[in-house]
Amino acid sequence: MPDIPSTPNRPRSFVGPSSSTSQNNSISSQHEIGTSRLGSELAGLPSTPVPRSNLSGYGNRIFSTGRANPSSTSNEFSEDLVVRTTEGQHNVVQRDYLWGTNVSVVDLENDVRNFFENFRVNEDDELPYYKKLMINLSESERDLNFINVDCQHILAYSRRLYETLRDYVENAIQIFDFIASEKYENWCGVPNQLQVRPYNLGEEVAMRDLDPSDINKLVAIKGMVIRVSPILPDLNFAFFECSVCHFSLEVLPVRGRIVEPSHCENCGTNFSLDIIHNRCKFLNKQHIKLQEAPETIPAGQTPHAVVLVCLDEFKDAVQPGDRITVTGMFQASSIRPNKNQRIIKAVFKTHMEVFHIKKAEAHRVARERLAGPEEFFHDVADVHEMPDARDSLHARFHEFAASPNIYQILISSFAPGIWQHEDIKKGILCQLFGGVNKDLRDRGLGKSRGDINILLCGDPGTSKSQFLTHVNKVTPRGIYTSGKGSSSVGLTAYVSKDPVTKELVLESGALVLSDGGICCIDEFDKMSEGTRSVLHEAMEQQTISIAKAGIICTLNARASVLAAANPIGSSWNPKLPIVDNINLPPTLLSRFDLIYLILDNPDPMNDRQLARHITAMYATGPEALSAEIMPPELLARYISYAREHIHPVITDTAAEALVHAYMELRQFGGSRKTIAATPRQLESLIRISEALARMRFSSEVALGDVAEALRLIKTALCQSVTDPVTGMVDMSIITTGLSESSRQRLNQSVVSLRDYLSHRRIGAPLRLRALLEEYNQQNNANLQMHQLRDICRSLVEEGFISYNSRQDAISLIY
The missing domain is CATH 1.10.10 (Arc Repressor Mutant, subunit A)
Structure with missing residues (x-):
């Protein structure tokens, strides 16, 4: 095994396998390099350990061995075992243990090596599972230096190995790194310092349940990203040079710190060593604030948050609003109230060093997974796992899309517990799939949004909030909020102080967190005027301009808005137009592509059918009400796949059909004095037509898509912008208020x-x-x-x- 190139007067920080005699001798000199970083005196978040990419041996984390009894003060860190041979002689066999434990390094190496060599998912498999993964990794076009290891595979193979990795992860993970690199070179014939990323721990811990017993252990937590810091440089290899004799010295981190030498060992001059920054090596480091998901917070409690420390390839892997599951090492660091004193606080600051991130595709839905390994598809930078299963899922999606009644299947699958309202379901489905975002800046036209905004207004008790809840379950990204509980800064962004740099930074609001998804706003009519004013820019330009505390910037808010509003006095007055029924300005109403009016009209026949539907739902569940529906998690992944891979274009035939549809809308009012449509309705026609084509996985917008889009807009116009006096469709009701x-x-x-x-x-x-x-x-x-x-x-x-x-x-x- 290659060793670290030794520099003069610098002790080695890493050791190789314990089977080497020379390396065992070097272990005894490492008694000051412990596994715990509780004694770190750095203010704020501590620096991360030595990176794997710079050191050989057991990966990139500081590793040391020692006696099984950590209370011993002897400098000898090995246990001598006397073994009697057949000739009667006594041989001394030296065994090494992880510091403070009774875990033998030799036994741990053998267990890890046997796991990689022998584990198979199915007994009939010809090759070991991780051997196939390493071969796939070597054949990948991307130069990747990591491999994901399922902790459930380790548990199925050996519970002792699983518990060792979980309880002593700081040391055990380095042995996994070394053995994986060794096996990769043996099986693929190419040297590669692999990093092992354990995931699927099987025991997710709630953030509020983390305690001191979890420190320096492998834990898995789940939550929502609410803040991502800028990329910070993290010093992990320091180069010092003497200003008198130009003697150079390299220093590696010890317990997460770079200790500055106090004197030159060549000429003996005190405080003459200066750091040379361009000879040092830095890591890309990023801090992520992970908060409990709103649906997991216990009743009456406030959300808890954990700071994540990400290195190298994990930088910019997630964005605010992402739902992720993180596997990593929970750590604690001391806090110094005064940097000029050695006194530290009694309460330590905690954080988590990230080993693996998995994005949640269908969050807040039924927890049952689909049959097969689809859960591997959304691991960050995980491009070499299960290509066959990924292709199988995509083929299954295309089979659904090729079905002649796919439109009806999607309608039946979305909110099956809500009876009727088929046109509203169709409009919301178009919002979920969305149109195509277009960048027309090369033509001097700027950008065109593809997101569809919908407003539901009407009498109370007409399932408006239920629609918002179902959309919030299906969409991969999105925030559910209420009008009274939201402020203008809560929707856009607010200023706070960064805990690490102590600088003023922007925290993302609901619209920014919903970037790329849907922001569901209930009780839209009860929002204050100042809160609603920030929506004008977000709904049309899809940006949010901020000028606060010296921070002037423009944030992306590329999100659709699904709002629900009640009429004034909780009862719809059919003699008044929509502007007088709900307390919303016309300038905001005109930015909605579809406005649906839901009224509670008494009808004995409909009331009886609705009552039977609700009682059947409570008796047998909503799945029993429809024979052919998609499970919620499959519907969410179907929508995500369509938004990512299907981008329909408008052909010349479809463009001509859109022109005729717009002219038909202009004449829909029946009078020359009234305006029934504006160019905004033409843009809505285009977006809805593209969304309907996406449902069928079509690369082109068909004539049937334009016809259905025209019908949906006419249905919404008939309900929302009809003049109650003349009975004519008048678009000026929502453009001017009159x-x-x-x-x-x-x-x-x-x-x-x-x-x-x-x-x-x-x-x-x-x-x-x-x-x-x-x-x-x-x-x-x-x-x-x-x-x-x-x-x-x-x-x-x-x-x-x-x-x-x-x-x-x-x-x-x-």
Whole structure:
């Protein structure tokens, strides 16, 4: 085995296999290099151990052996066993143990070697499982230096080996690294310093249950990423040079620290060694803040968070909003209140060194997995695992897409517990699949969003919140929030102090965390005006501009918005338009592609069917209500695969059909004075058509997709933008807040009130409430206060009257 190149006057930090005599002798000089880093005096998060890429031996983590009895003060770290030979002589056999344990290094090496050589998933397999993985790794086009090891495989092979890895991971993982590298060179004929990534521990620990007994052990936790730090340089190999005699010295980390030499060993000068930064070696390090997922927080508790330390290839592996399962070593570090004193706090700071990350594809759904090893597909940088199973799953998806009734299967699979509302389900399915994001900057047109925004409004108890809950289960990324419980900074970003650098940083809000997914906002009508104002930019430009505490930036918010709103007074008034029924500004309403109105109309037949549906669901479960549906986890992966791999294009035939569909929408109102569609509806037609093509895994938008998209938009328009007075579809209701008939009535009211006020004395104040009562009584009218204010606003703009906001009164000018 190759050894570390020794530098003058520098003790070696690593040892080779314990079977070597020379290496055993070097072990006894390593008694100051322990496995625990609890004594580290670095402020904040400690530096990580020596990287595997720079050192041979047992990988990249500091390793030492010692006696089984750690209380011994002797410098001899081996146990001498006397063995009587057949000739009667006594031979001394030296055995080495992991420091502080009774685990023999020789036995551990043999167990690990036998595991790699003999483990097979099926007894009929010709080659060992990990031998096949290493051969696949060597044949991969990418230069990878890691291999994922399933801890359940280790447990099935040897419980002792599994418990050793779990309890003494800091030492055992290095032996795994060394043996894996040895086997890779023997089987593939190419040297490669492999890193072993253990995962699938089988015993996930809740963040709030981590305690001191888990320190320096292998643990697995699950949560949501809420913050990712910038990439930080981590010093792991220091080069010092004497300013007097130019003697050079290399220093490796000990217990996570680089100890600066106090004097030159060549010339004896004190404090003459200077660090040469361009001769040092650094690692890419990133800190990730992982928080408990909202659905796993116990009732009445606040979420807990754990800081993850990622190295090298794990940098930028996850983004805020990702749901991940992390396997790593839980560690603790001391905190010094004053860097000039050696006093440390009694409470240590904890963090986790990451060994393996797995992204969650279908989170918050039923925990049952599909048959087969699909769970391996979403491991970070795991490109060499199970290619046959991955291709099998993709082929299964294409079989579903080729089915002639795939559209109906998807509708039946989404929210099977909700009865009817088929058009709403179709619209939400289009939102889940989404359109194609287009970058047209080369044509001078900028970017075009493919995300679809939907608003559900109507009477209470019409399953609006249930739709949001089902979408939040299926979408790979997304946040569920409520109007009253959200603030403007909670939706966008807020400023906090970084615990490591002590600088002001931005923490992501709900819209930023939903980047690439769907942000579900319930009780949309109860949001404050300041909170809703941040949605204008996010829904159209899909960015969020921030200027806080000297931080000026633009964050990506490429997320669809699914909102649910209740009418004013919890009851829909059919005599009023949608703008007057819900407390939302027209500028925000116009940014929704589809607006669905859900009313609770009494009907004995429908009520009886709904009651039977609900009782059957509680009796047998929603799966029994439909014969042919996809499981939720399969539907989520089907949607993720379509969004990632299917990008339909618009052909010339489809483009011409879209033009005809838009012209049909423009004439949908039935009157030349009313506007039934704007260019925003044309863009919605394009996005919905692309989403329908994605459902079928089609590379082109077909004429049937355009026809279905036109039907869905017409259905939404008929419900939401119909003038209750004339019964005509008028798009100006959600663009300006007034229909054409309302605008005509407003103009007539302005003329009538002008004539009524013209007989008043100039300059005499008149309160609006008194004017409203007097005007309605004399003209036998039913004018409302908000209508009177609109009329007075028009008269103020004409210069006919003036308005006193303090007295809420008007006065005649001329």
